[in-house]
Amino acid sequence: MLDFDPLFYPYSSQRMSVYAKNGMVATSQPLAAQAGLDILKKGGNAIDAAIATAACLTVVEPTSNGIGGDAFALVWTKGTLYGLNASGPSPKSISLELVKKAGYHEMPKFGFFPVTVPGAPSAWAILSERFGQLPLTEVLRPAIEYAEKGFPISPALGKYWEKAFQIYKANLKEEQFKAWFQTFAPKGRAPRIGEIWRSLDHAKTLQSIAETKAESFYRGELAEKIHQFSKRYGGFIRKEDLETYKAEWVEPIKVNYRGYDVWEIPPNGQGLVALMALNILKGFEFTEKETINTYHKQIEAIKLAFADGKTYITDAKKMKVKVEDLLSEAYAEERRKLIGEKALEPKPFKPAKGGTVYLATADGQGNMVSYIQSNYMGFGSGLVVPGTGISLQNRGHNFSLNPAHVNALEPCKKPYHTIIPGFLTKDNQPIGPFGVMGAFMQPQGHVQVIMNTIDFHMNPQAALDAPRWQWLEGKKVEFEHTVPVHIVDSLARMGHQTNWAMGSGNFGRGQIIWRNEHGVLVGGTEPRTDGTIAAW
Structure with missing residues (x-):
């Protein structure tokens, strides 16, 4: 086991390590961590807690992730480490030539060009189906309630929200970005620290994902809304891109470092x-x-x-x-x-x-989860699907426009991924x-x-x-x-x-x-x- 002194504390901090036996959730937002713990106390396991925390983070920390983003997970259960890659590919209809024809010399940050298929909802559904102990409707309930009833903006969240608002206000002038401002700046500004923010659109979308086990997002009403929004503004993502997507189980990779195996997603x-x-x-x-x-x-x-x-x-x-x-x-x-x-x-x-959230969970049964989720570069592409609260990621910004590069943009291809x-x-x-x-x-x-x-x-x-x-x-x-x-x-x-x-x-x-x-x-x-x- 690890050799460390529990009282070895050479750097200034207001915190000490936390010790517990029955369960633990660690993440960047207190409300999300508590949501995961509540699920553990209701009989859920570490996987249920991770899903609950991740879904909650799309509401209480939208500056770093969202329903329209990607996710990766490492899950330890019953003596085995499982890897889940829930990153999405580029749309079938996009091409390097189309991006260059539009006048770009590198992949843009905003708009539909960098939008790739979101993988996070698929991750929640697949993790729940394979390893969860509670229904997805119960696991997503804390996130839905925070979206419905609102929550107070915390200090770091308020700082990054204001920063993002100023960037988007200066750069996103076209009609296609209007829904972002309606959703995340309903008063014509970023919500302030201590102020209550809510989104009924988020709540309805999360409820739909919970009730259909994410089918509505990839093959139902939400997929249709994404399709119509993209089509209206000359975007590339379509229903068929969503219909053919499913998060995939992968074999984790490792190196041995001084007797310890360090594991990552390939x-x-x-x-x-x-x-x-x-x-x-x-x-x-x-x-x-x-x-x-x-x-x-x-x-x-x-x-x-x-x-x-x-x-x-x-x-x-x-x-x-x-x-x-x-x-x-x-x-x-x-x-x-x-x-x-x-x-x-x-x-x-x-x-x-970049903009990303990370969380770790563990339960008294021995299950442990390492989970990360992101829209990339803060709120992502600046595009919110009207009436849904779904902020689409801009993960395709990582593609190269050099056709000779291994990470060159192609249809139906996953980009170099940072999370x-x-x-x-x-x-x-x-x-x-x-x-x-x-x-x-x-x-x-x-x-x-x-x-x-x-x-x-x-x-x-x-x-x-x-x-x-x-x-x-x-x-x-x-x-x-x-x-x-x-x-x-x-x-x-x-x-x-x-x-x-x-x-x-x-x-x-x-x-x-x-x-x-x-x-x-x-x-x-x-x-x-x-x-x-x-x-x-």
Whole structure:
């Protein structure tokens, strides 16, 4: 089991790790965490709690996810780890040529061009059908009630809602975006912290999904509304795209890091990047976190892993290299040899900022879930299907318009995907779920949290509180203000282009639940947002 001191707390925080036995839910929004816990207390299991929390987050944190987004999950139950890929493909009628003909040189962020088939409702239905103990109508009831009756805006949520509103107000002038403003800015502005926001359209849509086990979304009335909205404004997504979609079970991938197996979802997700970086880093010895050597080698390993990830990761059916080759010891050794005393210049790409929610659940029966859900880049495409509250994701923004690139836009293709759930085991026994949301920060967050846990023996809360960095592109690295100044100065002398970040929103938002040798659940939640742990 994990070796950590429960009182080891080197970083400032107002929280300690939470301990409980019967159940635990950790996520970025207190109301959603409590909704999941309520489902556990009603006789649901960790899978039911994860679905309830995820659905609730589409209402109480719409700045980061929605009904029209994607999801991924890692589920531990009865001695087996299952992977679910609920990301959707591009529409059948779209093409690279059409996007270029419209005058774009890269995939746009807003409108119908980047809209891909939403996978989240399918994830809820499939998880419930296979592993749930309660009816979906009961599991989605907390989300429906918050949408019907409203809830008060929390501090971090209010901040990001206002930021998104200002961006959308400046950029989304066309009629097709009108429903977004009617739904998320009904008073002509973003709702303020402490103010009540509600959406009856969300409630009706969630009720329909619950009663039909998501059939209405893919083959019923909601599918028809999505189809008509897209058709009216020259969009590409159609009923046939929704009708043919279903989330798929996948085999999780892993690397062994110092005796622990670290698990991720395979491509099209970028969990492979985290695993490649850890595979490189395990060839070095680390004794302390706050050293120049630790930061330098972590940054260099992430840069190399991202260079490879952006070159090879796409829809699994379109991959030109094998995942096992990228995770081989020989491959890791070759990449490790490139790390020297100076900052490398990897093949460049520029990560985008993202909007995602992560949650972890566990119950007294031994079930554990690592779940992540997103619309991408905040509210997504800026398109809300009128009368439904469904904000459509813009995940297709990650496609390349270079026809020679492995991740080039094609019809019915899944793009390189940023959202990744993580899971940790040892000797075929579960330690638990972990994750750090935040677009291209996610694999970087996974690496830092896992090393904080395994190399530096931090308890879950300390592992999340610890200072973070983010590689941006080239030699550019961004640091939290809590990273020691002398380390950043030394890294700059080694060739890193260092920068202090303004605010904490750039470094992801994570959650952790471990199960210790006594069967007790130990949880940590993100101090950089409205994160909370609900437990009993």
